[in-house]
Amino acid sequence: MARMPQNNEAFIREVDEEVRREQAQKLARRYGVIVAVIVVLALAAFGGTLWWRSHQAAVAGQRGDAFTDAMANISNGKEAEAKKQLATMVGSDAKGYAPLARMLQADLLVRERKDADGAAAFLKLSQDGSVPQPLRDVALMRATTLQFDTLPPQQVIDRMKPLAQTGNPWFGSAGEMTGLAWMKLGQPKKAGEMFVAMTKDKSVPASLRSRVAQLAADLGYEAVQPQDMPAS
Template sequence: MSETDTFIDEVSEEVRRDRLYALMRKYGWIAVLLVVLLVGGAAFNEWRKASARAEAQALGDAILAAEEQADPAERAAALAALEVDGDAAAVVAMLAATDGQDGAAALRALADDASIDSLYRDLAQLKLVTAADSGLDNAERRARLEPLAVAGAPFRVLAEEQLALIDIDDGQTDAAIARLQSLLVDDEASGALRRRASQLIVALGGSLETS
């Protein structure tokens, strides 16, 4: 390589370096801003997660403290006094309904409240149907349970069990046995539910054979 070529290369390198420095002076603040935004966003996200965990823990502690009250009325009052919203409000309301004097009415209100998540509405519906003081006749209990027993519903197998009990109460023994036998081979049914189903089938004079 000649001295002329070396000189040209050195000049070209200086020109490129000068251009790079010029670009950094002109646009470098953008890179700095991006770094600040990334670091700040990550810090804010961690703070938000920590705050959510702290709020959830505080709510859990408050619920446990309320549930430790010996008197049902005091438990219901303590739960009702909690300041909650959203899904947590539905959960606390169901817990309070269990202890309150107007539990069935509170459960009915939750079950019929279209503004809350369907999961909690369905749970309130199931608790209402099984409440001793619900005041529901078998026809209304069945009407409230049937939508919970469709495929994919979160409490389907529990609703099926309750429907079998209604069948028994209505004198429809064969229908009850068939429903209970289906639960014996249902993958979503728990071991405890299957044991209850087996006991009922035997008590009704049915067979545990499902094939």
Template sequence: MSELFDEVDEEVRREQFKKLWDKYSIYFIALMVLIVAAVGGWRAYQYLEAKKAAEAGAAFEQAVTLSEQGKHAEAETAFTELAAKAPSGYRTLARLRAAAEAASRDPKAAAKMYDDLAADRGVGGEWQDLARIRAAGLLVDSASYADMQQRLEASATPKSTFRHTAREMLALSAWRNNDMTATRKWLDAIAEDGETPPGLRSRAEALAALLPPVAKS
């Protein structure tokens, strides 16, 4: 008798499953199609992104080769084109290199290119800091100390990645603009930082030796 009941229960379950399948099978099939399409789309996206990165890498290397061959105008054009269409990582590198190539023909134009990069929050803080340092390096011999302060003071703080270079340029700018108090300030910051590179420390000590007596105390 129990076997008969089991057979009846099994038949009822099959009938219920069939009704559910007839009612919802179209949704299940549609879901499976969507999953397959999504996976396929993601794979296609990954492939295209990898292809773009590979193409950008090859174009970047070609531009570097042009630069190494002394073809700076061609290299600048190549880097500028790459900066307009490459994936984000290569785009930032290309903008930096384009500005570096421009520096040999027009330092002020190159500084403006670096300034534009420094103002772009989309590239990230350290890239922005590097662009500020590069721009300041092109202008340190001509800009006022106030201008250099505005450009570099934030990069000269104790935790900044490029603080050593920023402090040295601020000291040099203050010296060039005859602001001995500011020169002393930045030389002291260099001397008191235990992580100051030895070469920079030596240059700072040489500049400190040139200060007038009143600025040495």
């Protein structure tokens, strides 16, 4: 026979604990299956994540091989085959390789002497916000170089402004086009200042610094000659 509690308070506490224990058992019986399902789904999701990562790595490797094959076909004169490969890559969701494929497509147009079409393709690539900035810069340089003789000088200057800055990897080429555009606009002072700045930038190739130093001298500006600069 169970021992009776010594007072009402103890009795009420024991009853309360028994009720809560019974409720806990009911909840376990009622929701035990749901908890099990949640655990199974969580494990499946984890396993799926691992599989997806492995799958993505494998796909990336395949696309890398396809891109390499396309470049090899271009080098070997098999441009028709390369075009098919590049078209497939551009039409896929291969974000890492699609912009590179588009770059090669534009370059193929230039190789076929379709400069206007190639320039338009490069320009479109440079304006695509989904493309990494370094590739967009390359595309903008290629488009502007191809269109330089037909573009209004001010448009050249505006395009090259972000790149024609000391320290920018494209300062040499962008600075030269900017300086020449200033000359076309009858602004020798701005052109000369740009050329002088280029001669002082050690990241600009020596041959280019030598060329713009001569241009600066022709405009009446004294520029630093590459041979006069101390070694880095």
